[in-house]
Amino acid sequence: MIAMHAMDSGPTSKPRSRPTVALMYHALSGVDERGQDPHYTLSEEGFRQHLKQIGLREGMGTSARDWLGSDKGIGTIITFDDGHLSNHRIALPALIEHGMRADFFINPATVGCPGFVNWSDLREMSASGMSIQSHGYDHQFLTDLSAKRLREALYAARLEIEDRVGLPVNLLAPPGGRVPENLETIAQECGYTRVFASHPGRLRANDDRTILPRLAVTANCDTQTVSRWLSGKRAALFRLQLRYHALAAVKRALGNALYERTRARILHDHGSSA
Numbered sequence: 642m643i644a645m646h647a648m649d650s651g652p653t654s655k656p657r658s659r660p661t662v663a664l665m666y667h668a669l670s671g672v673d674e675r676g677q678d679p680h681y682t683l684s685e686e687g688f689r690q691h692l693k694q695i696g697l698r699e700g701m702g703t704s705a706r707d708w709l710g711s712d713k714g715i716g717t718i719i720t721f722d723d724g725h726l727s728n729h730r731i732a733l734p735a736l737i738e739h740g741m742r743a744d745f746f747i748n749p750a751t752v753g754c755p756g757f758v759n760w761s762d763l764r765e766m767s768a769s770g771m772s773i774q775s776h777g778y779d780h781q782f783l784t785d786l787s788a789k790r791l792r793e794a795l796y797a798a799r800l801e802i803e804d805r806v807g808l809p810v811n812l813l814a815p816p817g818g819r820v821p822e823n824l825e826t827i828a829q830e831c832g833y834t835r836v837f838a839s840h841p842g843r844l845r846a847n848d849d850r851t852i853l854p855r856l857a858v859t860a861n862c863d864t865q866t867v868s869r870w871l872s873g874k875r876a877a878l879f880r881l882q883l884r885y886h887a888l889a890a891v892k893r894a895l896g897n898a899l900y901e902r903t904r905a906r907i908l909h910d911h912g913s914s915a
């Protein structure tokens with residue numbers, strides 16, 4: 642199932658627009674080490690360099706919400722997972738300074754916990770034009786939930802974020818990029834229109850897939866790497882796709898629990914989505 646989404650499959654009957662990419666960030670360093678995963682934690686300087694590069698190459702960085710709301714497909718999509726405190730303290734001012742927007746996929750269960758944003762931070766981010774979306778209710782992998790639990794969790798997450806932030810929530814990013822086979826159907830039943838997963842790939846204007854790719858930004862992701870990704874060339878993503886499929890095979894073989902226990906060792910020297 643995951644492999645099916647790996648390659649681009651945009652519409653072929655109409656002229657194809659220039660492809661874009663969705664970047665997936667997590668924490669930025671320097672605020673609070675609690676709740677941050679070192680493999681995915683970028684420095685503030687690194688993040689600001691990325692924004693500069695996006696501005697130079699693509700003209701703008703935008704949220705998936707705004708990108709999907711326009712049929713032009715312009716700009717690079719910027720997303721953050723987990724709702725780390727640095728999203729509010731560092732990412733928000735940097736994005737505002739550059740006139741850019743992003744989606745923040747959060748878990749209601751961790752909002753207000755040490756190291757994470759609180760509801761007031763999220764309302765402030767939303768009022769600044771940022772998009773606050775769902776990363777599931779807690780951070781449990783969706784592949785570990787029964788269909789009933791999955792439905793309950795996705796529904797509760799959407800309603801609680803909408804209630805606390807005051808704007809519609811219709812985008813979902815599955816924790817750990819784990820996409821169960823029934824996710825497309827159940828996510829739609831729970832009011833989500835799109836799922837932003839972690840398999841590498843490109844997007845085009847009017848992309849009609851429900852499950853869309855993102856590129857995981859890791860701690861060692863420099864400006865040159867991002868610049869290559871922004872080129873939108875298929876070859877620029879080839880290494881990422883190879884790594885992703887190699888890791889996905891390991892995850893399938895080990896199962897989520899064993900994979901997570903051995904993850905630090907597996908990821909040593911191998912930046913990829915996890």
Ligand SMILES: [Zn+2]
Pocket residue numbers: 722723776780816817
């Ligand atoms: Zn996450």
